[in-house]
Amino acid sequence: MRPPPRGAAQLSFDGRAVYAGGAGPGRRFMVDARCLDGGEPVRDAYAHVCALPEADASLEFDQPEIQQVRRDVLAWWIPLLGDALVCLTTLAIDESRYGGAITVTREPVAWSDDPFARIFPGCVLRTGLFSTVLPPPGPVLERYAGVAWPGGAF
């Protein structure tokens, strides 16, 4: 994988744990960098990782179902999570492919409602990697190729 563009950071997932940076085991993704370097990490958080470790599990970001998931996240998933939300990010494979998403919370929530789980099934992990990031007010599509939604700015 090429070095992440500005606004993105690398993360890997082996089906059991997530690792910051590009040196961890498992499949590598690009995430919204603010989730990993946005401040003091939240200890003992819950990460709902909706991704598969297999390398061929991906879709185009522009697929209608990926667009609709993000609409649902803005419309009701973020309000439903309330103060429990730490951050969320999609998992980008490259400039155009979606590999999944992570929603991080301070406490267990109704994971079965996670819109991202409609694309790839989720698993819940305990982690201390992620920082608190204010949830996005929009838009529903990524700004720059390779910068995982909702990261990036013009």
Place this chain on the structure above:
Amino acid sequence: MTAATVSLEPGQRFPDLDLPDHTHRRRRLSELAGGDPLALLFSRGWWCPKEQRHLREVTAAQSEFEVAYARIVVVSIDRPEVQSAFRAGLGARFAFLSDGDRVWMDRLGLLEETDTKHRPYRPAAFTLHPDLTIHAAYDGYWYWGRPTVEDLRQDMRAISRHVREDFRQ
């Protein structure tokens, strides 16, 4: 209309409102703009049929705003939990800001003086550059004074043309 302590004329900078959103999170207007053109709508409240009608129209246009990298923000005196329910009913995905304590109302001079029961915001609307410079101002006290979706579309186009370096005619 009450006397404002700030000018809300085109070319002036709109105050960087600091208010809780519909999820109770403290937000700044500049952060919600996030580098994009912004339609800022002041609303009487969920109970007003005119607001319900206008916001349904704006909500119908939100998909266009989203793919065009433009934002919509609504401000009212409704409490966040009320805004959240109203927003869900509309099917809106944009942010609502709650000024239940009317902390910005006097400074903005936007008290709806003829509604002495609710003392809501006057339904004014502004289209803003990403740095909150006012592009256009609308007074929706009379319904026809509000920006139509086409008005907003034209304003977003004009602002985008100004702020996006690679925007071509």
